[in-house]
Amino acid sequence: VTQVAGALLYRFGKTETLFVGGGYSKVGGTLAGAGAEQVSVDRVQVGAGWFLTKNIMFKGEYVNQNYNGYPSANRFAGGNFNGFMLEAALGF
Numbered sequence: 001v002t003q004v005a006g007a008l009l010y011r012f013g014k015t016e017t018l019f020v021g022g023g024y025s026k027v028g029g030t031l032a033g034a035g036a037e038q039v040s041v042d043r044v045q046v047g048a049g050w051f052l053t054k055n056i057m058f059k060g061e062y063v064n065q066n067y068n069g070y071p072s073a074n075r076f077a078g079g080n081f082n083g084f085m086l087e088a089a090l091g092f
Contacts, residue, residue: 019059
């Protein structure tokens with residue numbers, strides 16, 4: 001299995017509590033039990049957010065994730081997620 005990933009983030013504002021960013025990741029390899037089938041999952045995301053406090057963050061992202069090369073009998077064959085996500089996180 002091979003994985004490649006990268007992300008960029010830019011923080012701004014007087015106290016750098018706002019941010020925009022994006023990322024790309026792809027993982028691929030041979031699927032166990034499917035012979036020499038090469039499968040992969042790739043994901044692109046772009047988002048923006050706000051650190052409300054030092055340990056509370058809110059963000060929105062657009063995500064496009066694709067499942068490629070899976071055999072037709074596999075539940076991931078032709079799979080795709082394409083849409084918006086909202087997330088809030090609390091860190092300790």
